[in-house]
Amino acid sequence: MSFNGPQVEKNWDVVVIGAGPAGASAARKAAVGGCRTLILERRRVVGRPVQCAEYVPLAVATKAAPSSWAQSVEGMLTFIEGRLCAENRWPGVVLHRERFDQDLARQAVEAGACLLEGSRVQTLQEGRVTFFREGRPHEVEAPILIGADGPLSRTAMALGLRHRAFLHGFQVRAGLRSPMTHTEVHFWPMFREGYGWVFPKGEWANVGLGVARSQAGRLPGLLGTFLEHLRRRGIIGSELQGRPTGGLVPVGGPHPVTAGGSILLAGDAAGHTDPITGGGIPNAILCGELAGQVASEALGSGDMELLARYEESWRDLLLPSLERALTHRRQACENWMRGSFQDLVRSHWVAFREYFSPGKG
Ligand SMILES: Cc1cc2nc3c(=O)[nH]c(=O)nc-3n(C[C@H](O)[C@H](O)[C@H](O)COP(=O)(O)OP(=O)(O)OC[C@H]3O[C@@H](n4cnc5c(N)ncnc54)[C@H](O)[C@@H]3O)c2cc1C
Missing domain, CATH: 3.50.50.60 (FAD/NAD(P)-binding domain)
Structure with a gap:
């Protein structure tokens, strides 16, 4: 080319x-x-x-040839501390980025x-x-x-x-135990100011997390904990493909x-x-x-x-x-370790109606 x-x-x-x-x-x-x-x-x-989790909404995927699509997804599931809390019907595509x-x-x-x-x-x-x-x-x-x-x-x-403000992303390709129809997003207090993701690509999935700069040194350990959690839930097996990759996401x-x-x-x-x-x-x-x-x-x-x-x-x-989004990020970062974590995520994550309520963000 x-x-x-x-x-x-x-x-x-x-x-x-x-x-x-x-x-x-x-x-x-x-x-x-x-x-x-x-x-x-x-x-x-x-x-x-590739340094990306590779998800885009369907309309964006159509900007490129279908040969660049790895898998279609019907929507997104949001988990807070391991509990399924929201299901959104947002058709999208996980790409071959x-x-x-x-x-x-x-x-x-x-x-x-x-x-x-x-x-x-x-x-x-x-x-x-x-x-x-x-x-x-x-x-x-x-x-x-x-x-x-x-x-x-x-x-x-x-x-x-x-x-000045970045999330530090880190991910690996993991083998799925069975096909997935949705992307998954996981919030845990230890994924400070960020979240974990499982974005399926056929028999594999991009499994990763993005966290605040202060936690960047802990990323390999946090990813290991996240993988173990997903194994226990029966989402992934023990097979990993390639080396972990990562990158910076400007969130300021x-x-x-x-x-x-x-x-x-x-x-x-x-x-x-x-x-x-x-x-x-x-x-x-x-x-x-x-x-x-x-x-x-x-x-x-x-x-x-x-x-x-x-x-x-x-x-x-x-x-x-x-x-x-920026206002939500500031508020979420300020209150990450304060009060109810469930309430924090519900107020500041796009899957919940509260995110779009007037006066919130
Ligand atoms: C771990 C991770 C997961 C992500 N997951 C998603 C996701 O699932 N969905 C999503 O929408 N976004 C995701 N993102 C964000 C997404 O990757 C970026 O927002 C997107 O790539 C921005 O596109 P861009 O063209 O602005 O920049 P880039 O895609 O970064 O392109 C910039 C280009 O400029 C080139 N370049 C840089 N410096 C120079 C130089 N000095 N001279 C010449 N060339 C140069 C680079 O090589 C690169 O090719 C993720 C990011 C990370 C780090």
């Missing part, structure tokens, strides 16, 4: 940093809008390694974008990007840069922005600005991830598409002032739900 020529052209209309869901979606929209678009991706192969990301990138390339894998961006200034590829530095220029480079975004840092909400001069931020780089669920793929795609669209409109009209529309449009669509 990658462009492998010895020379990298210097001048582009749009340079996108990162080929995750946000970057691929931004590049596709920009290319469809007629922009000469370059995507720089530091990984040698898009989407690899690597294939999903690769299919989104393929769509961008088919729309005309050029993808350079193995290209790590080092420095950015307005209109200019330096990156390393095959051990050599390269420089490209473009009037618009889109930073879609994930939770530790260099593009955001170039704007003086960095995330969006940056105060996501459009600075000619630079736009999208996805985890911008803080578009849901602060309560930690799910970020849907918003990454949505905001990536908006960024690419606005970039092509600004270039097409020659009016760079139009870039400000990006900030307005994603805030109109997402800010109320992100702010509600």
